Amino acid sequence: MALRNAVMAALLEGEASGYDLAKRFDTATADFWTSTPQQLYRELERMEGEGLIRARVVEQERRPNKRVFSLTEEGRSALHAFTRRPAKPTAIRDEMLVKLQAVDAGDAEAVRTTIMERMERARAKLARYERIRDRLLEGRSEEEYLRETDHVGPYLTLMRGRYFEEENLRWGGEVLAILDARAARRTSR
Amino acid sequence: MALRNAVMAALLEGEASGYDLAKRFDTATADFWTSTPQQLYRELERMEGEGLIRARVVEQERRPNKRVFSLTEEGRSALHAFTRRPAKPTAIRDEMLVKLQAVDAGDAEAVRTTIMERMERARAKLARYERIRDRLLEGRSEEEYLRETDHVGPYLTLMRGRYFEEENLRWGGEVLAILDARAARRTSR
């Protein structure tokens, strides 16, 4: 029942199809909530049944038709109620960090590779976030934007995503240096 | 089946009871993997059945007896194999960020409170991480420690946790300032 809150929050930015949402909630792109398409479509069905969202079919010429969802008034008020309830603590699950925790008994080279891949992914995410930011700002400075818009939520969560990935890169660099120094010492013995 | 890898990585640092692990994997204390006691005890049973860990009963005088688990050779090699497999991307789920995403249609005051609570928690976690760090360093500098120890994994993941919480505080401060400025503008209109 937690996914629906994330879905409603996403729909605040405008109507979206299940496919649109699936892209937004993909681990490769999401900055604070992830989900699979299957889960989303099922939840969307339920939410429509409960009147939180409504669907309209958009006929497309060069693509399969799609169902586009938007928030109902009921959904809006459910979302408002959600913002008043206490939030659960952040749930993190990161296999990369489990691997790193076990690096001393594991395959150091493989762990190193995983960290480098993660850094590459962080760079890609940062580039993506930067594009989204540009689209939001529309040429304005951050200060101007925040003064003029009545829609700060997406900007603030995006900011969080940006900081997170920037920090991933910084941390990853330090970790690689430490692992390298260690590997060098080991082979020289 | 992912929890077991985190459990094995934790047991690398020495034997632990289900209760010990439950504390380490608690959302309030964990830095990269969370789990409930129920889940842990069930998984520990299975892992023991599969020979990845072994248990010994410790009789205690002033407390209930406990079963203390340690890695078997089989567990060690399973952990080694895990470090060679590709890691799944980080899974984050953060209701606070969902609330913030929806702040424009929600209760701004409640969202503000949530962020302040999260910052308080970040401070507590940082203090905890600092204590763990001191215990690892034993008075040495970071450089000395990393040169001398053959056990860098826990230090590097701890570093990640520290950076993450520091950044939470920094970001939270900025967000509060922005929300405050917005609230001030709104009431003055």
Place this chain on the structure above:
DNA sequence: GATGTATATTCAATTTTCTGAATAGCAACA
């Protein structure tokens, strides 16, 4: 003497999530 907190574990039911498909149209590329 009661209440709350910490240790230590277990059971059962439900809900959620993940895995692995399958379908179907159209576009782009070799």
Place this chain on the structure above:
DNA sequence: TGTTGCTATTCAGAAAATTGAATATACATC
């Protein structure tokens, strides 16, 4: 002309996670 990739969605089954208990001992505090 075949292959791959993107849009768009659905089904079924298995695995994992969450929720809501319950039990028992012992210490500390009011």
